[in-house]
Amino acid sequence: MSTNTIIRFDQVSKVYDDKPVLQEVSFELERGKFYTLLGPSGCGKTTILRLIAGFIEPSTGLMEFNGKPLNKIPANKRQVNTVFQDYALFPHLNVFENIAFGLRIKKMKEAEVKKKVNQALSFVNLSGYEYRSIDEMSGGQRQRVAIARAIVNEPEVILLDEPLSALDLKLRTEMQYELRELQQRLGITFVFVTHDQEEALAMSDYIFVLNEGVIQQSGTPTDIYDEPINRFVADFIGESNIVKGTMVKDQLVQFANKTFDCVDGGLNPNEPVEVVIRPEDLSLVSTGKGKLEARIDSQLFRGVHYEICCFDEQGNEWLVHSTKKAEVGESIGLDFEAEAIHIMRLGETEEEFDKRLESYGDQQDA
Numbered sequence: 001m002s003t004n005t006i007i008r009f010d011q012v013s014k015v016y017d018d019k020p021v022l023q024e025v026s027f028e029l030e031r032g033k034f035y036t037l038l039g040p041s042g043c044g045k046t047t048i049l050r051l052i053a054g055f056i057e058p059s060t061g062l063m064e065f066n067g068k069p070l071n072k073i074p075a076n077k078r079q080v081n082t083v084f085q086d087y088a089l090f091p092h093l094n095v096f097e098n099i100a101f102g103l104r105i106k107k108m109k110e111a112e113v114k115k116k117v118n119q120a121l122s123f124v125n126l127s128g129y130e131y132r133s134i135d136e137m138s139g140g141q142r143q144r145v146a147i148a149r150a151i152v153n154e155p156e157v158i159l160l161d162e163p164l165s166a167l168d169l170k171l172r173t174e175m176q177y178e179l180r181e182l183q184q185r186l187g188i189t190f191v192f193v194t195h196d197q198e199e200a201l202a203m204s205d206y207i208f209v210l211n212e213g214v215i216q217q218s219g220t221p222t223d224i225y226d227e228p229i230n231r232f233v234a235d236f237i238g239e240s241n242i243v244k245g246t247m248v249k250d251q252l253v254q255f256a257n258k259t260f261d262c263v264d265g266g267l268n269p270n271e272p273v274e275v276v277i278r279p280e281d282l283s284l285v286s287t288g289k290g291k292l293e294a295r296i297d298s299q300l301f302r303g304v305h306y307e308i309c310c311f312d313e314q315g316n317e318w319l320v321h322s323t324k325k326a327e328v329g330e331s332i333g334l335d336f337e338a339e340a341i342h343i344m345r346l347g348e349t350e351e352e353f354d355k356r357l358e359s360y361g362d363q364q365d366a
């Protein structure tokens with residue numbers, strides 16, 4: 001365990017009425033980082049937050065906070081504060097009293113309460129709003145009050161459960177910047193829950209992708225985007241072209257009835273695989289000039305690019321992001337680099353994937 005580890009889960013499971021909702025989840029969270037739990041509805045994201053906060057107990061497994069078993073620390077003594085999706089503000093209290101609530105429970109002296117609330121308000125750019133009622137605050141301002149209420153207690157970890165989901169797209173993007181910047185200024189650990197992959201990629205130092213109570217993959221946003229380990233992650237994070245193929249040998253893969261150089265290895269000769277190429281890694285060229293021949297089926301203008309759908313001669317569908325317009329029905333060539341081809345071994349776990357990458361990398365270096 002690194003000395004910087006603040007929270008550790010070791011094979012933590014949670015079962016409700018015989019239904020496993022978290023299955024042997026293990027991770028370590030470091031101090032001062034922005035972590036995101038990303039996954040579809042019902043995958044267990046909130047369950048992880050509730051376990052950390054102490055609202056529920058695990059069925060099996062070990063949880064530690066600063067190296068101490070978490071179950072020995074009562075919920076109200078944990079150095080953790082939660083920002084809920086609906087903010088859970090008290091409508092009958094003004095902004096100041098909402099933020100001061102936790103401090104008053106601790107029976108802090110009035111002068112100290114004032115100092116801390118004002119500091120928290122200034123952190124979230126709401127100085128001057130202390131005596132407003134909650135009803136007079138906009139969605140984005142309420143969001144900031146909820147964050148101020150969490151930071152005023154100076155927790156070591158803040159848990160945020162889909163805190164931006166009630167905001168419209170523009171405000172949501174603004175708050176993404178604000179939250180990320182606030183986390184960096186405060187230097188405390190944030191554990192942020194979302195089902196929005198773009199939000200996760202934009203904000204996090206590190207992402208855990210969950211599905212059906214299992215961590216599918218964890219890593220930095222670029223790790224996960226560039227090297228998805230399975231179809232679920234590749235589909236969930238960004239748009240992907242996924243086709244069936246065969247790994248002929250290291251750095252040589254066959255798909256769409258052709259053989260291509262690639263950079264992956266460490267698989268068995270002639271092993272069936274799935275091949276991922278991101279739409280932005282494909283380019284449209286003149287027919288005969290690319291690696292695959294295809295015909296344009298449809299296109300949509302998306303503002304920054306055209307999203308073009310085409311089919312190769314084997315009937316595989318390819319989505320291409322292109323700044324150039326194409327003609328529906330036109331024959332074109334599809335081109336891509338060896339580095340754009342990502343190989344996914346069928347049924348490979350994250351642990352197996354990491355081991356393979358490590359031993360293949362060592363072989364390459366030798």
Ligand SMILES: Nc1ncnc2c1ncn2[C@@H]1O[C@H](COP(=O)(O)OP(=O)(O)OP(=O)(O)O)[C@@H](O)[C@H]1O
Pocket residue numbers: 016017021039040041042043044045046047048195
């Ligand atoms: N108290 C409970 N009793 C029974 N089942 C529960 C309970 N709480 C959660 N679950 C189930 O556990 C699973 C995981 O729930 P959780 O709230 O962690 O998902 P989530 O990923 O946060 O989803 P969402 O994005 O919809 O909030 C779901 O199938 C949910 O129905």
